[in-house]
Amino acid sequence: MTLAVILAPLLALCVVARGIGFLPALGVVTAVAMLVDHLAPLQEFGAACVVVFSVLPVWFVSRYQDDGAQERTGPAVPFLALGLMVILQLTTGVPAATAEAAGQHTGAAYLPAGLCVALAGLVAVTCRQAMVWQWAGLLACVDGVMLSGVIENQMMVVGVTALAGGVVAVLGGLCVHRVMLRAAVAPAKGGEAGGPKARSASFDLGEISPAGMETDVAHAAGPEPRGLRPDAVVGPRLRAEVEDREEEGGTPPGRTKTPAQPKPTQSQPSQTKTEGDAETPAETRPEGPGAEQDDLPVDGDEEDADCPVGETLPGKAAPASGTDAEADPAAPSPDAEPEHVVGTEPETSPEKLSPEEPSPEESSSEKSSAEGAPASRRTPEMIARDVWLKGYLSERGRDA
Amino acid sequence: MTIPVFLAALAFAWPLLGAAIVMAAPSPRSRETAIWMAGAGCALAVAVFLFPATGAEGWDDDPVQRAGRVMLAFGLLLTVMENGTLKDRLLRGLPHVSTALAGLACVTPDPIVGLGILEAALAYGVFVFSRPAGQARAGWALVRTGSVGIFLVLAGLLLPAASAPAGLMMACGLVMLAGLTPFGQPWREENDTYLFLPFAGAALLLSMRMRAHGGDAFDTALVAAGLASVWLTACAGRSGEGLRLFRTFPSALALIAVGARADVAALLFLCGWCLAGGNRSGRSWAARALACFPPGAPFVGCLLLLSMLSDWSWSVTVLTVAGILCAVVRAVPVEGFTQDLWPEDAAGRVACSVLVLTGFLVPLAMMLGAF
Numbered sequence: 001m002t003l004a005v006i007l008a009p010l011l012a013l014c015v016v017a018r019g020i021g022f023l024p025a026l027g028v029v030t031a032v033a034m035l036v037d038h039l040a041p042l043q044e045f046g047a048a049c050v051v052v053f054s055v056l057p058v059w060f061v062s063r064y065q066d067d068g069a070q071e072r073t074g075p076a077v078p079f080l081a082l083g084l085m086v087i088l089q090l091t092t093g094v095p096a097a098t099a100e101a102a103g104q105h106t107g108a109a110y111l112p113a114g115l116c117v118a119l120a121g122l123v124a125v126t127c128r129q130a131m132v133w134q135w136a137g138l139l140a141c142v143d144g145v146m147l148s149g150v151i152e153n154q155m156m157v158v159g160v161t162a163l164a165g166g167v168v169a170v171l172g173g174l175c176v177h178r179v180m181l182r183a184a185v186a187p188a189k190g191g192e193a194g195g196p197k198a199r200s201a202s203f204d205l206g207e208i209s210p211a212g213m214e215t216d217v218a219h220a221a222g223p224e225p226r227g228l229r230p231d232a233v234v235g236p237r238l239r240a241e242v243e244d245r246e247e248e249g250g251t252p253p254g255r256t257k258t259p260a261q262p263k264p265t266q267s268q269p270s271q272t273k274t275e276g277d278a279e280t281p282a283e284t285r286p287e288g289p290g291a292e293q294d295d296l297p298v299d300g301d302e303e304d305a306d307c308p309v310g311e312t313l314p315g316k317a318a319p320a321s322g323t324d325a326e327a328d329p330a331a332p333s334p335d336a337e338p339e340h341v342v343g344t345e346p347e348t349s350p351e352k353l354s355p356e357e358p359s360p361e362e363s364s365s366e367k368s369s370a371e372g373a374p375a376s377r378r379t380p381e382m383i384a385r386d387v388w389l390k391g392y393l394s395e396r397g398r399d400a
Numbered sequence: 401m402t403i404p405v406f407l408a409a410l411a412f413a414w415p416l417l418g419a420a421i422v423m424a425a426p427s428p429r430s431r432e433t434a435i436w437m438a439g440a441g442c443a444l445a446v447a448v449f450l451f452p453a454t455g456a457e458g459w460d461d462d463p464v465q466r467a468g469r470v471m472l473a474f475g476l477l478l479t480v481m482e483n484g485t486l487k488d489r490l491l492r493g494l495p496h497v498s499t500a501l502a503g504l505a506c507v508t509p510d511p512i513v514g515l516g517i518l519e520a521a522l523a524y525g526v527f528v529f530s531r532p533a534g535q536a537r538a539g540w541a542l543v544r545t546g547s548v549g550i551f552l553v554l555a556g557l558l559l560p561a562a563s564a565p566a567g568l569m570m571a572c573g574l575v576m577l578a579g580l581t582p583f584g585q586p587w588r589e590e591n592d593t594y595l596f597l598p599f600a601g602a603a604l605l606l607s608m609r610m611r612a613h614g615g616d617a618f619d620t621a622l623v624a625a626g627l628a629s630v631w632l633t634a635c636a637g638r639s640g641e642g643l644r645l646f647r648t649f650p651s652a653l654a655l656i657a658v659g660a661r662a663d664v665a666a667l668l669f670l671c672g673w674c675l676a677g678g679n680r681s682g683r684s685w686a687a688r689a690l691a692c693f694p695p696g697a698p699f700v701g702c703l704l705l706l707s708m709l710s711d712w713s714w715s716v717t718v719l720t721v722a723g724i725l726c727a728v729v730r731a732v733p734v735e736g737f738t739q740d741l742w743p744e745d746a747a748g749r750v751a752c753s754v755l756v757l758t759g760f761l762v763p764l765a766m767m768l769g770a771f
Contacts, residue, residue, distance in 0.1 A: 091565050118555050125548055131537075134544055141551040148558045156553055160516035164550055169521040171530075171543045178536040 004033035005113040008147065012120035012140050016128075017078040020058055020136035026117070027054020030143045033113065034150045046150040046158050050143050053165040057139055060173050061132055064180040073127055081123040085116040117121075131179060135172040142168060171286060189346025404453040411444040411469070412507065416499030419493035430492055431485045437496070438477040445473035463771050464663045465735060468605045469503045474754050475597050475674030481747035482680075489574040490528045495594045498525055502602035511609050512557060513548050518577065518602055522546040525595030530657070549576030549603075557613060567617025570610055575625045577603035580652055581645045582632060583625065593678040600651060604670055607658050622659030626652040627719055634726035647681045649690050649727060650676055650698055653705065662708035664762060664771050668701030671758045685743045689755050691728040697758040704763075738765065 007029045031047035092112050117140055124137025142165035149157035175353040418437030425433045449466045476499040486492040501521035505514035530539025552573030559566035559666065575583045579600045611618060629652035633645040654669035676686035676698075692702040702724065708719040743749055765771060 088565060092559055112559075114560070115555050115558065118551060122548060122551065125544060131540060134540075138544065138547055138551075139678065145554050145558070148555070152558055154512075154558065156510055156512040157558060160512050160519070160550075161554065162514050164519045164547060164554075167519055168543065168547050171523060171526055171539070175530070175536045175543075177538040179540075360445055 002033055002036045004029045004036060005111060005147075006141075008033055008034045008113050009111075012117040012144065013085075015140050016081045016120050016124045019130075020132050020139075023103065023136050023139055024055045025059050026140060030114075030117070030147050033147060036089050037151065042153065042155060042158060043150055043193070046146050049158075049162045049165060050146050053139055053169050057169055057386050059137065060354050061135075061176055061180075063183055065183050066132075066177060068204065072129060077123060080127065084119045084123065088112055088115055088119060106318055111141050114144045114146070114151060117144030117147060119144070131175065135176070135276065138168045138172065139165070157214075173393075188271060213397040253324040385391055402453070404448070404451045407444065407451060408448050408453040411441070411448045412500065412504055414441045414444050415496045415503065417472075419496035419500065422496060423489040423493040427485055431480065431483065434480040434483075434492070434496070435477070438473070438480045441499075442470070442473045442477050445470040462609075464608065464667050465506055465605055467667050467771075468601065469506060471667070471671045471674045471758075472499055472506075472598050474599050474671075474750075475499070475601065477743055478675055478680075478747050478751050479597065481750065482745075485746040488528075488759050489529070491594070494525060494528050495598075497521070498595045502598035505602045506605040511606050512554070514602070514606050514609075515553055516627070518599065518606075518763050519547070519550050519655065521595070521602075525599070529595070545576055545621040546599075549573040552576065555612070557610070562615030562617075563612045564615075564617040567614040567619075568621050570614045571618050571621030574603055574607045574610070574622070575655065578607070578651050578655060579603075579648055580625060580629050580655060581601060581648045582629070593680075597674055600648075600669055601674055604654050604658065604666065604673070605650065607655070608663055608666065611658070611661070614624065617641065619659040619661065622655045623716060626654075626656035626659065627716070627723060630656070630720065630723035630727055634723050634730060646690060646727070647678055649681075650677050653692075653698070653724070657701065657708070658703045659763050660705065660708050660712045660716075662705050663706035664766055665701040665708065667771075668697040668704065668758065668762055671755065671762075672696070672698035672701070675755055680751075683742070683743070683748065685748055685752055689752075692724065693728075696752075697762065698755075700759040701765055722764070 005080045008026065011022050011026040011029055015026055026262070027050045034043045034047045034050070039042070059080075089112065121137040121140030121142075121144060124140060125134045128134055128137065142161055145161045146158060146165070149155075149161055414437070418434065418441060419475035421437060422430050422434045445466075449463070450468050451464070452466060476495055479495045498521050501517050501524075505517035505521070508514045508517065524544045526539045529542070541591065550573065552569050554573075556566045556569030556571075572583075577600070577764050607622065629645075629648065633649055633652070636645045650669045650672040654666045654673065657669060658662070672689055676689040681685040681690055689696045689698055692698045706717060706721065708739060709720055742768060743752060762771075
């Protein structure tokens with residue numbers, strides 16, 4: 001029995017307790033446990049599959065925001081997995097001394113490490129509610145069954161597990177792509193690399209670093225948005241919605257508010273409107289999330305409903321706030337925060353709504369055409385975008 | 401290559417060929433083409449049952465498995481007869497593909513390979529289902545539950561044969577794969593029937609082949625799960641949830657039959673599942689068949705099951721009979737089963753005919769020594 005075999009169930013417990021972040025470690029340890037025991041094509045194939053199925057999904061999911069907010073299960077889940085492992089060990093495991101005395105097979109099979117890992121994964125799939133967590137549980141199952149199959153030299157089991165792992169990885173990735181929001185990806189200033197590194201190295205996938213947000217602001221006058229593609233319209237809106245919800249419920253550690261964004265919208269609404277109509281179509285979209293929250297589900301389960309959201313490009317997301325931030329360089333005072341909430345979320349927080357706060361122009365820019373926006377200001381692209389957006393949001397509503 | 405081997409190979413490839421033709425056909429003619437292809441598949445399955453490829457190495461020779469594939473073929477025929485003209489090509493071909501993969505999963509020499517084929521069928525079906533907007537979560541639920549079932553069975557197969565953990569794990573996995581309420585898949589909507597009917601049928605047929613590895617714990621766990629589902633259906637009443645539970649009533653009885661080693665009874669319940677289960681359970685003729693009313697395959701299967709169960713355990717027999725009676729009494733419509741004795745649609749007539757014929761022919765074949 002190797003140290004890797006002993007470590008694998010512990011890491012599987014960590015996956016159950018903490019999430020997908022421990023999956024690469026589990027995969028590497030499982031692969032080591034396979035290769036240390038014996039070096040043969042079956043072991044090499046199993047180790048390669050395990051590493052691929054453990055590392056690639058984590059890398060893929062790191063490009064998306066966390067959906068752990070909907071997790072409501074208690075802290076007892078890892079203990080359930082541990083209890084099942086102990087039961088499995090008691091019913092199947094044979095003490096080493098007894099086994100050697102009886103002349104039975106020796107080695108790593110005494111501890112059914114692979115099945116313990118698989119059990120932990122099954123517990124995660126069954127008990128956890130977040131989709132990524134369930135995905136991690138299924139991939140842990142793949143690791144465990146693969147390890148057990150390799151230890152037992154069951155070629156068919158290894159092959160079928162590889163197929164099942166591929167199915168789980170691909171379909172899970174597709175589902176993640178459709179139901180989760182992309183993490184903010186912002187090219188850094190001064191030639192610093194952007195991309196997925198823009199987010200924190202921790203596994204709080206929804207993290208938006210302050211540097212990234214500053215970069216967004218700095219790129220306010222940057223490149224034009226790529227066009228009125230659906231993801232260009234909805235991505236920034238959904239991100240703003242998530243941020244506003246966090247502002248309502250307190251900002252969790254790791255999330256950064258965008259203080260410069262709401263203030264100019266209120267202080268200079270006419271400028272925002274004019275520039276938005278003339279230059280960047282992304283600016284002309286309804287700024288606040290309130291307009292879309294009429295249609296969006298509000299509870300946690302439906303927060304990440306089916307949404308093929310494109311990445312939040314700085315050229316699309318930032319221009320409105322960034323341009324206005326430059327136009328109004330005064331730092332946003334803490335007092336301005338509730339005003340922003342009032343001004344931008346008239347539907348979601350009616351108790352905070354005061355009738356004199358939002359100006360008619362601002363409300364007309366936030367609402368869709370049905371709420372009285374001047375027809376002369378609406379370009380055909382805007383009308384097409386609104387029609388598409390209504391249809392899209394109704395699709396989201398259907399996911400409930 | 402002898403003719404039976406050629407027939408057997410053609411029977412497995414035929415649904416895939418049918419799927420290709422149906423997907424390639426223009427939409428107005430696709431339904432007619434699908435019916436013809438499924439009908440030919442039924443004829444091939446019957447031919448394979450009558451002329452088994454006994455001499456060929458690697459081909460399955462179990463008559464119950466062959467008869468089960470006949471049921472799957474008739475289930476496909478009924479599905480395509482009930483459907484209207486579908487515009488989505490992938491959805492149009494899905495019942496053919498899933499039936500082909502389910503039949504292939506049942507005939508593989510190693511049940512582990514059959515599980516892999518079932519996973520492939522699940523992946524394809526989920527891919528087709530979850531393509532439209534708003535279906536990603538439902539697709540993920542199907543992948544999750546099906547994969548959990550397959551991993552449970554694989555884990556059980558890796559444990560020592562005939563041990564209690566192995567039997568329990570395999571039984572739990574097969575129960576999930578068979579979609580037994582409340583343990584199984586969250587199947588919903590009629591589109592799931594395209595995948596679910598052959599998938600669950602193949603899981604039932606595979607469970608008969610895994611009995612050797614599972615041991616007594618496997619049998620006991622299957623009977624317990626089936627009893628739990630039967631009693632849950634009996635307690636659910638006439639509400640919508642109760643009728644939804646009634647959809648998998650023949651699956652529960654089939655799993656009890658597998659646990660009681662009554663394979664022919666399980667085959668008859670499988671016939672009821674393929675022809676009257678799933679979303680068809682709301683119709684009067686289907687509800688009557690599912691409720692084991694005579695004449696019909698489930699009724700004969702119920703008699704066979706009770707005769708075998710009485711040898712296995714009297715207490716379980718009493719519990720099963722009481723559960724079946726309670727479920728039937730609660731599932732009977734208020735107006736009774738007197739209406740719609742002979743269905744008006746062609747699909748219903750075919751289903752009723754096959755159910756009645758199977759109910760007569762299977763005991764006859766059993767007496768003649770075919771099973």
